[in-house]
Amino acid sequence: MSDHASEPPVLEITGLCLSYYTRAGEVPAVYDFDLTVAKGESVGLVGESGCGKSTVANGVMRYMGHNGDIVGGTIKFKGRDMAEMSEEEIRRVRGKDIAMIYQEPMASLNPSLTIGQQLMEVPIIHEGVNKAEAFQRAYDMLSAVHIPDPKRLMISYPHQVSGGQQQRVVIAMALLSRPALLLLDEPTTALDVTVEAGIVELIAELSRETGSSLLYISHNLGLMLEVCDRICVMYSGEVVEEGTIDSIFSWPKHPYTQGLFGCIPLPHADKNARPLVSIKGQLPLPHERPEGCNFGPRCGFFEQGQCDKGLIPMEGVHTDDDPAHRVRCRRWEGIDVTEAVRVDEVREPIEVGETVLEVADMRKYYKVRDRSLAALVSGGAVREVKANESISFRAGEGETVAIVGESGCGKSTFAKVLMGLETATDGEVTLDGTDLGGIPVNKRTAAQLSSLQMVFQNPNDTLNPSHSVGYQIGRVIKRFGIERDSVKRKDRVYELLDTVKLPRAFMTRKPRQLSGGQKQRVGIARAFAGNPKTVIADEPISALDVSVAAAVTELLMDIQREHRTTLLFISHDLSAVRYLSDRVVVMYLGQIMERGSTGQIFAPPYHPYTEALLSAVPIADPEVERRRIVLEGSLPSPLDPPKGCPFSTRCPRKLGEICDNEAPPLQTNADRHVIACHIPLEELREVEPVISIPDRDELHAAQ
C-alpha cells in the first residue's frame, strides 16, 4: 500500500464541506471530511442512507447538481487541486481518470446503442484510437469481466442482457479508460445475492490486478470486508471512524460502529438467546443535527457536558496493527463499546402450536396471450407461466416460516394467492380448516380477511399518502368490527401505536412526515389491528437501513410472541431468515427446492441451490469462514423453464442429462426436511458446511 510513497496519493481530500440549498435553506450534507486513497488501494465508505456517502462521490466528480455546492476544503487528484482545474480539464478527468459506477446499470447505459458501440466510444473519444483497435479493446475488456460470449454481447442492446451482465458491462466501460480512480456507488444493491457475489468477486479481482484505486460506497458491511483494505464509517455527514478492515471489524472504537455490528444478524445471533440490538432513535435531519456529537442523542455512552459541546475532532487510536485508525469520539478511551451490544436477556422460545396454515400442492399459472399472427396460426396463442408449481408446507401457531428465494422465484405470487389478490390454479390453501385458495379477496368473509393480514415491502408504498396514520389504522379496526364506538376505536389505535413503539402524536400525522422505519411500523400496526392469526411479511425490512431493520425485526417478533401469531416471512436475505425463522422454504423458479427447519437448512445436506445461496450472502465478521460458490448464468425465463430440474441450467453439481430432462424426486432427509434433487442424499450429506463459525467463547478467551 505504501510502496508508492514518492508518488502523491491518487485522491486526497481534506476538510471537505458540501452543502445543498433547499426550501429549508442551506443544508450541510457533508462536513470536515478527510480521505486519502493511495495508488492501488481500495477504500470503503460505509453508512446508512442520508449519511452523505453518495454526496462525497458526487463532490469528487465535481457534480453537485443545480442546488449543491462545495463550500470548503480541497480535493486533490494526483496531487492537483481540482478546484483549480478548468471546466475543460475536469471534463477530461471525469470518465478518463475517474470513472463512476452507479447502482442502476440501466441508468448508465444508452438503450438505443449496442453495447459494443458504447464500449468502443470510450477509447475512441479519450484516446483517439481507430475503430478496429477500439473493438479489440472492448472485446478484451468484456472477456476480462467474465462475460460469456462477448462477441454476441457486443452487438446486443442493453435491455437484451440480464441485470448482472449489464453491471459487468458498466464496469467494463469504466475500466476501458484505465482510470486511476474508480468510484462505485452501491454497485450491487439492485442485484440478487447470487449475482451480487459474482460482481463483488470481480471487483475485488480487478482492484488487485489493474492497479486502479477504488472508492467503494455501500451500506453493507459484509461487502466491505470482501473488497476493501480500509473503511470509513460515516454518520450524519461526517466520518466517525476510519481504519483498516481488520482494525475496525475486530476493535471498533466508536459506539455507532459497534451499534451497526449489533444490528446485523450475524451467524451467531439468535432470536432467543442472542437477540439483535438496534440503535435507539433515528438519524437527525441535516438541519436538526445536535450540538457536539451527532450521534450523542442515540448513544448509550452519552455524557452531558462532554459529548454535547463544540466540534469533535478525529483522534488517532494507534492500535498496534493499524497506526491510522482514527475515531471521532471524546470518550473512546474510557468506554468499552462492546458493552452496549451485550444483552443478557434470554427469551423463552415460542412454543409452536397446532397447524394453522396448510398449503397442499398449490399451483398458480398465469396465462400469457401471444397476439402475434404467427402464434395464432400455430395455435400457441395462450402460453402458461408457472409462477408457483406444487407448493406444499404447513405452519403452526406461533411459528415463523421463511420463504426464501431470489427475485422471480414466485414468492410474491405465493403471498398474493394467500391474500386472495390472486386465486390458486390448483391445490389447497387451508387456513383454520377452510380452503381459501380459490376464494378471491372480495369473496372472503370479514373473519377470513382479518385472520390473515400482510406487512408490505416498500415503506413508501404501504401507506396511503392522503390519509393520516390514525385513520388508516382505525379503518382496519372499523372494517373488521372490532370496535364500533369511535372513542374506543381511537383508544385502540393509541394502543397499537404504543405496541409498535411510536408516539401517540403520530395519530394525526401524514405518511410523508414519517421516516421509512416509522412507516413500516405503522404498516405492522395496521396488519395487527385486526388481531390476525397469520401475518405474511413480504420483505418487510429489505428497504430499510440496518439499524432500522434490526428494530423493526425485533418489534415484529415481540408482537408475534405476544399474540402467538403465525408469521410467514418472505425474504431474499438469508442472514435475517436464519436469525428469525423456525422453518425455511427455499424456492427457485416457482418450485420448492428444499424445506426444513432452520437448523436443517443451514447445515448439510444442502440442496445445491441452497448451498449457492448460503455462500453468496456476505457476512460482516472476519472470523466466519465461508466457502465461495459463484453461480454461472442467469435465471431462466419463467415462460421457458428447463424441462427437468429448474436449477439444472446453473447448478454447479449437475449430474448430467437426468437433471435436464426429469423432474427431481423429493427426498426426505429427516422429519419434514425435504430436498428436491437427483443427487442421492448420502452424497449431499458429505458436502462440507458452507459457513464455519468459530466458537464464540474460545474467541473471547483468546482476546
Added chain:
Amino acid sequence: MSDVPRMNAVSTPLSRLGASFAGSLRPVFLLRESPVGMIGAGIVLGFVILAIFAEFIAPFDPNATMVPFAYPGAEAPEGGIFLLGTDHLGRDILSRIIFGGQRVLFYATAATVAAYVVGILMGLAAGYFRGYLDEILSFVANVILSFPIMVLYVLIIAKVGASGINIIFAVVFASSPGIMRIVRGVTMDIATRDYIAAAQTRGEGPWYIMLMEILPNARGPLIVDFCLRMGYTTITIGALGFLGLGLPPPDPDWGGMITETRAFVSGGFPHMAILPACAVSLLVLGFNLLADGLREVSLKD
C-alpha cells in the same frame, strides 16, 4: 379541544373528503415560489373579484343604451366616463366586459367541474376494473376525441339550441373523454400500490377504494389539468358566442360582443371588438400561467 384529534382519527367519509380537499390546496400555498404562477393567479383572481362584485364595480347597466359609437374616454351625458367607449347600440363596453366575465367564469367553471365529475368517474372505473369496461369506455372516448372539437360543439349546440345549460352539456361531452384518459392512466398506476392491496385485503368495496384511496392521490396532475381546461373552456365559450351559438342576447357575452361589432372594426371603431377579445386572451393567459406555476411547484417536491 379533545374533538380535534378525534376528527382526524376516526371520522366520517364526508369529513375525510373535506380534509383531503384541504390537503389538495397545499400546492396553492406553495405557489408563492413561482412568479409565473403568481401572475396567473393574480389575473384569474382579478377576474373573479370583478365577476363577484360586478354590480358594484361596473359603472353602467350593461344593457342600457346611451351614446352609440363613443370612443374610450368619452364623457357620458348623465355623468361619468365611458372608460372603454361604447358599442354601436350605445352600451358601455367596460360594463359589458365585467358582466360578460361574470357569465364566462360561471359557465366555464360549471362546465369544467361537470366534465371533471363525469371524466373522473369514467376514468376511475376504466382504470380500476380494466377488462371489457375499460375497452368500451376507451373506445367511446377515442371516437369522441377523434372528432374536430369545434365541429362537435357547433353540431351539439345547433341541434339542442343555444343556452347556458347546453354549453355545459357540450363541454362535458367533448372534454370528459380527455379527462377520463388522464384519470385512467393515473388510476392504473396507483392501483398497483401496496396500500391499495392493503385496502382490498381489509375488504373495502371498489368505490371506496376508487374515491377514497385512489382519487386523493391523483389530485396533483388533475389540479394542473383543471386550470388548463378552464382556459380551453373559456375559449370555447368565446368561440361559441362568436358563432352566435353562445348565451342568448341581449345579456353580455364576450364572444357575442366581438361578433356584433366586428363590422365596425374597419369602420374606425376597432375598440368595440378588440377589447372583449383582449379580455378573453387575458383570462386564458391567466389560467395557463396558473397551471404552469402549479406544475412547477408540484415538481419541486
